[in-house]
């Protein structure tokens with residue numbers, strides 16, 4: 001718990017990675033909690049604000065190695081923040097063909113908001129025996145890192161636009177984006193209006 005001077009108490013500090021990943025996002029919608037301090041990653045930077053979560057959804061299923069999480073926040077200053085994380089818990093041998101062109105960190109040397117060593121799952125191609133191989137050489141097992149993106153939007157229409165993705169050259173709203181927008185719109189009249197407005201093209 002970190003108190004930020006000048007903001008309404010209590011101010012809880014969240015660094016969001018995917019702590020809510022275990023929650024069934026298709027279950028009952030959470031009612032937005034009180035305003036708190038929230039930090040989300042956007043590439044290499046951190047976006048910090050006082051706000052509340054309007055929606056959260058994940059594509060994680062039992063046994064998933066990689067999945068996407070989407071969250072929507074409303075800030076105290078009335079902005080919308082969308083946060084998308086491409087999550088991975090996969091660990092590879094350093095010489096795995098799947099990651100031969102990538103420089104991945106050793107799993108013992110990753111950011112604290114990435115998957116912990118003990119929660120890493122072996123790549124299905126190089127199939128490392130993570131514990132045994134780490135024991136022999138701590139640098140031999142590399143971890144895929146999460147990919148974070150944050151969009152800061154002035155209004156509901158911009159938020160919806162920011163959540164469009166390009167697939168095969170076509171710009172569209174994914175099922176996951178549609179679901180989190182529907183969830184969030186139940187708690188925000190402006191977003192609900194934007195979502196219910198036909199898009200003139």
Ligand SMILES: [Zn+2]
Nearest residue numbers: 092096123126
């Ligand atoms: Zn591998």
